[in-house]
Amino acid sequence: MPHSPDSPDLLEAIIGVxxxxxxxxxxxxxxxIVRHTQGSHDVLLSPADPGGLPLGERALVAARVAELSGxxxxxxxxxxxxxxxxxxxxxxxxxxxxxxxxxxxxxPGTALPEHIQALRDAGLEPxxxxxxxxxxxxxxxxxxxxxxxxxxxxxxxx
Amino acid sequence: MTTKRFTLEAVEWAPWLPPVTPETATPAQRxxxxxxxxxxxxxxxxxxxxxxSLAERSPLFHAVxxxxxxxxxxxxxxxxxxxxxxxxxVYCSSVHARRFxxxxxxxxxxxxLYAQGVDTPLEPRLRAIVDYAAKLTRAxxxxxxxxxxxxxxxxxxxxxxxxxxxxxxxxxxxxxxxxTLGEPIVPEEPKPAA
Numbered sequence: 351m352p353h354s355p356d357s358p359d360l361l362e363a364i365i366g367v368x369x370x371x372x373x374x375x376x377x378x379x380x381x382x383i384v385r386h387t388q389g390s391h392d393v394l395l396s397p398a399d400p401g402g403l404p405l406g407e408r409a410l411v412a413a414r415v416a417e418l419s420g421x422x423x424x425x426x427x428x429x430x431x432x433x434x435x436x437x438x439x440x441x442x443x444x445x446x447x448x449x450x451x452x453x454x455x456x457x458p459g460t461a462l463p464e465h466i467q468a469l470r471d472a473g474l475e476p477x478x479x480x481x482x483x484x485x486x487x488x489x490x491x492x493x494x495x496x497x498x499x500x501x502x503x504x505x506x507x508x
Numbered sequence: 509m510t511t512k513r514f515t516l517e518a519v520e521w522a523p524w525l526p527p528v529t530p531e532t533a534t535p536a537q538r539x540x541x542x543x544x545x546x547x548x549x550x551x552x553x554x555x556x557x558x559x560x561s562l563a564e565r566s567p568l569f570h571a572v573x574x575x576x577x578x579x580x581x582x583x584x585x586x587x588x589x590x591x592x593x594x595x596x597x598v599y600c601s602s603v604h605a606r607r608f609x610x611x612x613x614x615x616x617x618x619x620x621l622y623a624q625g626v627d628t629p630l631e632p633r634l635r636a637i638v639d640y641a642a643k644l645t646r647a648x649x650x651x652x653x654x655x656x657x658x659x660x661x662x663x664x665x666x667x668x669x670x671x672x673x674x675x676x677x678x679x680x681x682x683x684x685x686x687x688t689l690g691e692p693i694v695p696e697e698p699k700p701a702a
Contacts (some may be wrong), residue, residue: 376666379578382571383674386564393560420649454688459512459596461688466524476525480558483688484565491681497648498673502666504653 359388361492364423365500373502387495394485395431402478406435407444408485411451415489418455424493446472447482454486512598513694514622516615519602523690527553534559540566554689565681572671572678579664579671582611583637587672589618590626590641591679599692600682633662637672644676 359377367373377384395408413428438444446468453461469479527550528537537556540563541547544555555562573584585608592601605618620628626642629635636658644651659669686692 373666376670379667380571380575380670380674382567382575386568386571390561390564390568393564397560420647454684458684458687463524463691465688476557479525480555480689481561483685484555484558484561487681487684488561490684491677494644494648494677494680495674497644497651498670498677501651501653501656501673502669505656508653 359384360391360427361387361496361499364427365496365503367499367503372506373499376502377499387492390484390488391492394481394488395428397481401481402473402475403481404436404438406432406438407447408481409435410438410444411447411482411485412489414448414451415455415486416493418452419490419493421493421496424489424496428489443472447474451482451486454483455490512596513697514593514598514601514605515694516605516609516618517602517695518606519599519695520693521549521551521599521686521690522693523550523554525554525557525689528556529553536560536563539563543567545570551686551690555685569678569682572674578667579675582608583634584671584675585611586617586634587637587641587675588679588682589621590638591645591676592683593621593626594642594645595679595683595687597679597683597687598694599686600679602692636662636664640672641676644673645680 361367362369362374362377367377395412396405400408409428409432413425413432416422416425416428450465450469453465466479469482474482528541530538533541533556537559540559541552541556544552544562544566546552552562555565573588574581585604588604589601589608592598592604605622609615609618617630617634620630621638626638630638640655640659643655656669659672664672
């Protein structure tokens with residue numbers, strides 16, 4: 351789903367940046383960041399062809415990263431995406447995926463080749479593993495970008 | 509677990525998944541690789557396994573690190589080195605520490621950060637940048653508006669702070685890709701002269 355310039359910007363909606371406000375104008379000084387932050391979200395969470403990583407798993411993984419990173423607003427966004435999708439079945443595949451997601455989110459320096467092998471043994475192809483890692487990495491980025499923007503919003507409000 | 513050896517020398521990277529090769533690349537993968545900073549690197553060829561996310565990430569990374577005005581490039585590079593030290597990313601810290609040194613000619617700042625950690629004494633503006641980058645990396649949920657006060661005290665404006673947050677955020681991303689899809693190959697410790 352390519353991002354159209356007319357569709358609402360997720361980060362601004364979640365943080366509560368009013369259209370036309372000084373912070374909306376600040377973000378507009380970096381149009382490529384706005385465009386490709388939203389674009390990354392769209393291709394990772396709602397790809398036209400999800401390959402071997404179904405849309406439900408993608409939304410669940412993103413929700414988990416937002417929760418582990420302590421961002422309730424983004425967690426709620428991904429939970430609501432998940433609610434409109436087929437819920438991933440609870441099984442060993444999902445356990446393996448979520449264990450890896452937690453490691454990459456909270457302790458990325460502890461990953462080992464056998465963790466990639468475990469994902470392959472659970473049926474994920476190289477493209478699926480890269481997409482899974484990109485989702486964890488993207489939400490880790492998004493949480494910090496959102497917090498940075500929120501601080502500026504709060505500072506203006508005092 | 510062995511201690512990580514952060515370095516100012518060039519570090520290689522070995523993937524844990526088969527990278528896309530020039531012979532196997534689809535036209536879309538070839539286009540995305542040509543738009544990435546180094547089309548031939550094993551890292552970008554590994555990311556090209558999921559081509560649509562690579563095609564969005566390369567222009568995002570470029571805008572965060574290199575778009576003019578706002579936070580100085582050297583200060584963006586410093587922020588990414590701090591994030592990479594905290595997350596343990598030897599490869600990312602090597603690349604961006606060398607960029608910082610190219611821009612500032614101040615390798616001693618990097619050596620102090622490597623040797624003593626991110627709390628090593630620094631001049632006030634760098635101290636404020638480093639503290640903000642460290643806390644946003646470790647504990648994004650604990651950030652409050654008071655964390656902006658030291659940045660304002662050294663004269664930073666909204667655009668500089670926005671750029672700083674985005675650079676920190678971008679390396680939350682880069683460190684996770686780099687450390688969990690492969691591993692750094694660090695050159696041997698130089699032998700003492702005979």
